[in-house]
Amino acid sequence: MMVLFLAVGGDHGSDSVPIVLLGLAFVLLGAKLGGELFERLGQPSVLGELGTGVLLANLAPLLGLDLSPLTNSETFTVLAELGAILLLFHVGLESTPGQMMAVGGRAAAVATVGVIVPMILGYLVGVVLRPQESWMLHLFLGAMLAATSVGITARVLSDAGALGRPFARVILGAAVIDDVLGLLVLAVISGIITGASSGAALGAGGIVWIVFKAFTFLVGALVVGSFMSPRLFRGALALRSKDVVQTLALSFCFLLSWLALQAGLAPIVGAFAAGLVLEDVHFEENVQRGNRSLHDSLAPLIALLVPVFFVRLGLLVDVRSFATPGVLVFAMSLTAAAIAGKLVCALVVPRALSPLTVALGMLPRGEVGLIFAGIGAALMLDGHPVIDPGAYAAAVFMVVVTTLATPPLLLWSMRRDARASA
């Protein structure tokens, strides 16, 4: 009879339906309560959502609960990713390509400084604390500190209603360029290490191809998208169905996220580009016809899926990995390098654009830092992983500190800017 029960239960859909349902129920509830608590303390609610995840992940083993079916669930991972995609789509909708171009040079300067300086500092941490190891490993440590994860910052800016401010545009533009640069750095260094291991060097052609794909996507999305989207949506308004604009906009967002992945970029870069080229002004006619605005359509989707993303980010944190004493010094040095490296960005931002706020906005490494560390753990050099378990724990520490520290620091800095300009 047990087999039958499993078959009846499981076949009402996929075997992972029960764990996803239970996970969603508790993640949504926990995220809301954690967010509420932190809001009452004057802190950003996203910190409460991250904290809920950290708390769940680290209390569950003490209570004898096993959360791995949830954290390892493919569907839960994809739902979290969809949350990040919708968040960045929403963020992109608040700006236009023209507004982004206007801050383009400044954003490029911030991104370049914010990739190069952390790389140098991370390399130096490796040279000083792990002198016996190869320069290639030191270089990989540096690369791990390069890429910003823009989700946290985007959420804080969005909650504070600051997405339309020029400094926010510099941060968002820099984050997109940062993603391209981080991809290049990772590809080049991994190529060098793989080449050193296998004897086959990374050709210049390989690097050019990576750059070509990323830029083709970005330019293509902005130019073709800006040209196509007004025409497409004007056509859509000829349709009678409910929610045509919402459906078309989401399709467009998912398509560009997929194209970004094909170009080797993060899907959220595609979602952001999709948001940029869609202008709310195209949708005025839609609202005049009694439909929900795109903004109102997105809000409930964001309220459902974005907490899944942030709670899941917290769930990945195992605080026990910081307990080893030797690891802690290495971890704190790496974290200091990660923070100092991005704070230097403030030097290339003029005073009117809130330099400290911009630099703080670039701090979080989030899931991107974990991805880099994971790739390093899988790369072998002379029979050893490039990122050994100690270095991996240090990377996780760096990610956790930069990610958790950003929301309160960013909020503090924005309030300080507001007082200064008042």
Next chain:
Amino acid sequence: MMVLFLAVGGDHGSDSVPIVLLGLAFVLLGAKLGGELFERLGQPSVLGELGTGVLLANLAPLLGLDLSPLTNSETFTVLAELGAILLLFHVGLESTPGQMMAVGGRAAAVATVGVIVPMILGYLVGVVLRPQESWMLHLFLGAMLAATSVGITARVLSDAGALGRPFARVILGAAVIDDVLGLLVLAVISGIITGASSGAALGAGGIVWIVFKAFTFLVGALVVGSFMSPRLFRGALALRSKDVVQTLALSFCFLLSWLALQAGLAPIVGAFAAGLVLEDVHFEENVQRGNRSLHDSLAPLIALLVPVFFVRLGLLVDVRSFATPGVLVFAMSLTAAAIAGKLVCALVVPRALSPLTVALGMLPRGEVGLIFAGIGAALMLDGHPVIDPGAYAAAVFMVVVTTLATPPLLLWSMRRDARASA
């Protein structure tokens, strides 16, 4: 380098992120265009969504495209299931437990007739067309015709704005009871067959346990839920966060869907129960405070996920399985039994409650029919599957015809009722 690219692309989340993004983009677009076409033809838009799925599944091989990564994707399956869950939650919100109890006796009569008569007719089809086979196999054919899949009907009623009408409540109540009866029939017959194969008979205790779990869930959800939900939501209004009511309502919906699965029922039964016990009246204060109403919060989620459910249902249809001549006679006989068996329900519905409309509402077998057939294909009797490939193809034909025929027939019948009462 290929490994690196895969790692970078894949590690931006799960490996199934790209296929889900591309699938969502095209499924949403296709569903909207298919729905629009059928609406213009005066047909229900859900038929267009099903048709989009059937068309995609059967044209793709001709074009050399392989859709199996999408149809086999765990995440895509769960997203479809979440669509069905949110649809039935929305449907449940439109009624109260009291309103459902008022039609309870009538709904029970419809469900009982609608389970017993198709079973007898399906058994007879087996006796006449497959006389050489065991009576247990004939019984399983009958069981396969018993259970209604309420998603299609709920969608048509919802689109027509008819959810609040008494005949709609009879259909929805009967569908819930039908799910419980179907579960029992399947468990008992599978138990008999497994017992005949292994020599261990299904005990009365096993059957009592199945009934006990299902009823405990239903009574518990309605009684405890009705008592708890006003108190819970009054407490929630003390929180400051945005979207508290939406979050709490969705958590409740997912929790009850999970509990239904634990009780051996379909998750949509839990979602429907959750909708029943939540009353919009609790939420008036929420709206007065400037928040989105629960109805407005659900609409965009439904617009995103419900088409995924119906397109996926269409994707599962392989029209080539009907091409075998021997199968076609068997399939058409089984389909006739399935339709006639449910139309008999009209006899126990008084004229004021639109008997034909109620009976037509019980027709679709949808994914439930496919689940039953799949369980039969996995059950062995004397070394052969109870449902062989020919019988499985016939079951798919029955499911397709009852599912595709329902939306236009139901719309026609409702319009006829409206004219008669005008």
